[in-house]
Amino acid sequence: MEPFFFFLFAAGAVISALLVISRRNIMHCALFLVLTFFFVAAIFVLLNAEFLAAVQVLVYAGAIMVLFTFVIFLVHIPRTEKIRRTFGQKNLALALGVFLGLEVAYIVYGAISAPASPAAAPVVQGGNTESFGVALFTRFLFPFEIVSVLLLAAMIGAIVLAKKEIDR
Amino acid sequence: MSGAVPLSYYLILGALLFIIGAVGVLTRRNALVILMSIELMLNAVNITLVAFSRFQGNFTGQIFSLFIIAVAAAEAAVGLAIIIVLFNNRETLNVDEINLMKW
Numbered sequence: 298m299e300p301f302f303f304f305l306f307a308a309g310a311v312i313s314a315l316l317v318i319s320r321r322n323i324m325h326c327a328l329f330l331v332l333t334f335f336f337v338a339a340i341f342v343l344l345n346a347e348f349l350a351a352v353q354v355l356v357y358a359g360a361i362m363v364l365f366t367f368v369i370f371l372v373h374i375p376r377t378e379k380i381r382r383t384f385g386q387k388n389l390a391l392a393l394g395v396f397l398g399l400e401v402a403y404i405v406y407g408a409i410s411a412p413a414s415p416a417a418a419p420v421v422q423g424g425n426t427e428s429f430g431v432a433l434f435t436r437f438l439f440p441f442e443i444v445s446v447l448l449l450a451a452m453i454g455a456i457v458l459a460k461k462e463i464d465r
Numbered sequence: 466m467s468g469a470v471p472l473s474y475y476l477i478l479g480a481l482l483f484i485i486g487a488v489g490v491l492t493r494r495n496a497l498v499i500l501m502s503i504e505l506m507l508n509a510v511n512i513t514l515v516a517f518s519r520f521q522g523n524f525t526g527q528i529f530s531l532f533i534i535a536v537a538a539a540e541a542a543v544g545l546a547i548i549i550v551l552f553n554n555r556e557t558l559n560v561d562e563i564n565l566m567k568w
Contacts, residue, residue, distance in 0.1 A: 303470045307478045314482055314505055318489030323497055330501050333482075337508050340478070343470070344519040346527050349511075349534075356534050361504065361541045368545045369497065372552045390491030394484055401480045408473035432524045433531070440528075444535045451539030458546035 303343055310336035327365050334358040348426040475516035482509035496551070496558045500544050507537045 313332040320326050334357040341350035433441055482505060489502030511530040518526025552558060 300470050303474065307474075310478065311481055311485070314485040317501060317505060318485060318493060318498070323495060326498050326501055330504065333505065334508065337482075337512060340475070340512055341515055344475070344515050346515045346519070346530075349515060349527055349530055352531060352534055353511075356538055357504070357508070361538055364541055364545055365497070365501065368548060371549060372497070372558060387492050390488055393491065394488040397480075397484045397487065401477060401484065404480070405473070405477055408471075408476075428524060429527060429531075432528055437528050440532060444532055448535060448539055451542050455542040455546040458543070459549045 299343060303340070306336045306339040306343065310340065323369055324366075327362060327369060330365075331358050331362050334362070345425060348429045472516055472520045476513055479509045479513035479516070482506075482512065494559050494561055496548050496560050496563075499560065500541065500548070504537060504541065507533060 310333050313329045313336065316329040317326050317333060320329065334353060338350040338353040338358070341347075341353060486502045486504075486506035486509060489505065490499050493499055493502065511533055514526040514530045514533070518524060518530075548558065551563065555563060557563065
């Protein structure tokens with residue numbers, strides 16, 4: 298069953314990601330991005346990373362995309378929609394995309410001709426979330442605290458940047 | 466685990482999503498869509514990290530992706546605040562028209 302679901306979610310993620318960068322209406326872009334995030338969360342579940350899948354849905358599909366939607370509403374859509382989608386740099390960009398695609402094809406070729414890919418390690422006993430929390434609050438406590446300071450700095454920075462300057 | 470998906474498939478999926486994000490950054494001119502494409506690329510890297518973490522039996526990759534998600538949230542907040550200020554000052558989101566600091 299795992300390959301079936303993998304190909305289902307992978308195809309969904311790739312197709313909705315392509316729609317994100319090709320739709321003209323920016324609101325459609327945002328909604329397809331939410332869809333992509335849900336498919337990626339499903340891929341995380343397939344990889345036995347349930348906690349990360351939940352965080353993906355909460356933080357990306359929830360918080361970040363709500364923020365994006367608010368900003369799309371704040372900047373007037375009729376005027377932003379008129380932005381040309383294509384321009385002189387487009388051919389160069391597509392050439393770079395093809396080049397990157399060829400690199401991936403090379404990797405695929407190497408993976409197929411390799412003797413055997415490593416088997417998946419056994420699933421951690423006692424649940425993904427528990428071992429995740431233990432690792433986060435013991436070995437990775439210091440980076441965890443640094444990230445909290447970073448989030449505080451980003452929050453203050455965003456408020457200071459976006460607030461109306463009343464007292465000037 | 467007879468019918469399991471090999472590691473390389475997950476890596477190819479991550480690479481494909483990263484390419485799509487990179488092409489989006491280079492082809493679109495709307496600052497908001499460029500920010501969305503960057504989020505797409507960050508997600509692709511997360512898939513790669515989690516896949517390696519799963520196949521190595523090592524938890525560090527998942528912790529790393531949690532930190533990446535946190536940094537992506539911070540980046541989105543500050544980036545969107547900059548976009549709002551930009552729109553209030555220049556009345557445009559086209560990155561080709563925002564060339565004040567271009568040499």
